[in-house]
Amino acid sequence: MKNIWAICKKEIKTYFMSPIAYVIITVFLVLVGFFFYPLIWWFNSQSLQLAKNPYYYQQLNINQMVYSPFFHNMSIILLFMIPLLTMRLFSEEKKRQTDELLFTSPISVNQIIIGKYLASLFVLVVMLLLTGLLSIFTFVFGNPELAPVLNGYLGLFLMGAAFIAIGIFFSSLTENQIVSAILTFGALLLFLILNWTSPSAGGMWKDVLDYLSFFQHFNDLTRGILDTTDLVYYLSFIFLGLFLTHSIIQSRRWR
Amino acid sequence: MIEVEHLTKKYGELVAVKDLSFKVDEGKIWGLLGPNAAGKTTTMRILTGYIPATDGKATVASLDIFEQSNRVKKIIGYLPEVLPLYPEMTVLSFLNFVSEIKQIPSSQKKEAVDKAIGISGLESVRGRLIRNISRGFKQRVGIAQALIHDPQVLIFDEPTQGLDPAQIIETRKLIKSLKGERTILISTHILAEVTQVCDGVVIINEGTLMASGSLEDLTASFKEKEGVAVKLRKEGKEVLSLFGKIPGVARVSLEDDELKIEWAKGKDFRDEITRLIVEKDLGLIEMRPLGIGIEDLYIRIISGDIEQ
Ligand SMILES: Nc1ncnc2c1ncn2[C@@H]1O[C@H](COP(=O)(O)OP(=O)(O)OP(=O)(O)O)[C@@H](O)[C@H]1O
Ligand SMILES: [Mg+2]
Numbered sequence: 001m002k003n004i005w006a007i008c009k010k011e012i013k014t015y016f017m018s019p020i021a022y023v024i025i026t027v028f029l030v031l032v033g034f035f036f037y038p039l040i041w042w043f044n045s046q047s048l049q050l051a052k053n054p055y056y057y058q059q060l061n062i063n064q065m066v067y068s069p070f071f072h073n074m075s076i077i078l079l080f081m082i083p084l085l086t087m088r089l090f091s092e093e094k095k096r097q098t099d100e101l102l103f104t105s106p107i108s109v110n111q112i113i114i115g116k117y118l119a120s121l122f123v124l125v126v127m128l129l130l131t132g133l134l135s136i137f138t139f140v141f142g143n144p145e146l147a148p149v150l151n152g153y154l155g156l157f158l159m160g161a162a163f164i165a166i167g168i169f170f171s172s173l174t175e176n177q178i179v180s181a182i183l184t185f186g187a188l189l190l191f192l193i194l195n196w197t198s199p200s201a202g203g204m205w206k207d208v209l210d211y212l213s214f215f216q217h218f219n220d221l222t223r224g225i226l227d228t229t230d231l232v233y234y235l236s237f238i239f240l241g242l243f244l245t246h247s248i249i250q251s252r253r254w255r
Numbered sequence: 256m257i258e259v260e261h262l263t264k265k266y267g268e269l270v271a272v273k274d275l276s277f278k279v280d281e282g283k284i285w286g287l288l289g290p291n292a293a294g295k296t297t298t299m300r301i302l303t304g305y306i307p308a309t310d311g312k313a314t315v316a317s318l319d320i321f322e323q324s325n326r327v328k329k330i331i332g333y334l335p336e337v338l339p340l341y342p343e344m345t346v347l348s349f350l351n352f353v354s355e356i357k358q359i360p361s362s363q364k365k366e367a368v369d370k371a372i373g374i375s376g377l378e379s380v381r382g383r384l385i386r387n388i389s390r391g392f393k394q395r396v397g398i399a400q401a402l403i404h405d406p407q408v409l410i411f412d413e414p415t416q417g418l419d420p421a422q423i424i425e426t427r428k429l430i431k432s433l434k435g436e437r438t439i440l441i442s443t444h445i446l447a448e449v450t451q452v453c454d455g456v457v458i459i460n461e462g463t464l465m466a467s468g469s470l471e472d473l474t475a476s477f478k479e480k481e482g483v484a485v486k487l488r489k490e491g492k493e494v495l496s497l498f499g500k501i502p503g504v505a506r507v508s509l510e511d512d513e514l515k516i517e518w519a520k521g522k523d524f525r526d527e528i529t530r531l532i533v534e535k536d537l538g539l540i541e542m543r544p545l546g547i548g549i550e551d552l553y554i555r556i557i558s559g560d561i562e563q
Binding site: 002003006007009010013014017018096097098099100101102103104105106107108253 | 300340341
């Protein structure tokens with residue numbers, strides 16, 4: 001546990017001592033804000049228009065009209081940002097040959113992987129918490145339901161956590177950070193659009209593709225629903241990503 | 256303290272280390288000497304647990320490096336060939352980090368870091384970013400991180416590379432001062448480094464052991480034959496046979512207008528030779544002992560004279 005913390009602390013420090021974390025967080029927030037503002041504006045204008053008609057006015061739902069697209073937007077932006085967050089994790093160590101220090105120290109490969117994973121997760125949490133500031137605004141001036149919003153955030157967090165696990169895997173494959181980021185981005189995008197091909201695939205394959213695609217799980221997420229299939233889906237992605245990272249690192253050294 | 260038995264490492268087809276065996280006694284400084292691509296770094300990486308061996312066995316302090324790798328890693332301090340430094344950290348925060356991953360209890364952390372800084376002479380740069388300090392100081396940070404957990408065994412891969420002459424002398428002094436309770440293995444391709452710093456040497460070439468032993472033993476064993484090289488004003492066949500007639504002289508040969516006169520170890524014919532030179536008025540220009548030491552051996556290895 002202490003070893004994991006030592007690695008994690010070092011990674012967090014590196015994120016925040018270099019501009020990486022600040023740049024990623026800032027760009028993320030600017031983009032999120034940029035998408036959030038028109039949603040609110042649209043919702044506002046709709047409310048004003050429909051205020052005269054009590055029936056339709058009742059139908060207006062800030063959760064559906066603002067939060068659902070908001071979460072959707074955020075997950076897409078995350079898809080762009082996470083590869084940049086994870087690309088350095090192992091690639092940089094390998095390039096600088098600092099991995100020789102890590103792997104000749106009395107700590108296990110798993111502890112190194114988990115420490116690094118948790119550090120990226122921390123940055124993700126910071127990013128999401130800061131977007132929460134925008135939500136405060138809606139709670140002050142409107143009355144959204146809290147539970148779906150929290151659920152949506154939880155879903156977003158899990159999805160980001162799965163993205164990071166995939167990113168850390170690709171980072172262990174190459175010492176080139178750019179290559180690592182491109183591969184991660186490609187993989188994430190592929191999983192996102194996997195179900196586009198599912199209509200042409202028949203029977204079981206269609207179900208498999210549908211299940212594997214981020215899209216399916218996205219939609220639940222954006223509506224603020226998180227059921228066990230989604231949970232299992234994200235957790236298996238995380239586990240698989242970390243497991244494969246471990247295999248890659250071991251096999252590289254054992255060759 | 257360090258025992259290597261029949262170690263072999265293959266990178267695909269390439270055999271980097273071939274059936275290598277040697278031993279380093281406790282409290283000694285041993286040099287791993289060899290030209291480029293000899294397999295020095297590979298051997299050290301195996302010993303420190305960075306990469307596994309293809310075949311063979313090695314123990315450090317009687318611990319098997321493969322079976323008990325975690326315990327071995329705790330007692331080895333390692334300075335890799337490429338310094339494993341994080342340029343965005345300060346010297347102090349880097350050493351703090353290393354002390355944590357080397358599992359120093361937090362109560363002793365500060366003390367350990369301060370001690371390592373003291374030994375390696377880093378006080379003046381402790382708060383500076385590693386990115387901004389000079390190469391010599393970076394090398395010292397590398398040494399400090401190897402010392403931080405007070406390991407019994409130190410493995411330094413080319414500790415003086417990239418340093419200026421003054422720093423080389425200083426680093427060698429530092430390494431010598433670390434001897435004592437510690438066992439040290441340093442790699443180098445400079446013979447002078449071995450003769451100045453080390454008690455013993457392992458010479459490898461293309462992954463194969465060429466020679467190993469303490470410096471005295473090695474020098475002695477190479478001097479199976481002794482002899483002198485003589486430069487004379489007079490030359491010719493008669494001169495050659497003149498020395499060959501001295502009873503006990505094994506061989507007389509002419510090489511680069513120098514006479515080489517050799518005899519079995521333990522005897523000494525220098526008096527007879529001088530007498531002969533004076534009697535026959537051969538005109539002595541120079542006479543020096545023939546060195547057949549590790550120096551000759553190493554030069555012959557590097558120049559490719561000796562094949563395996
Ligand atoms: N990771 C690797 N993959 C493939 N070949 C390697 C690898 N590392 C080293 N080699 C090869 O193994 C041989 C021994 O290399 P090694 O680095 O151990 O030599 P060295 O004695 O340390 O040389 P130098 O004095 O140049 O540092 C070389 O031919 C090298 O090309
Ligand atoms: Mg080397």
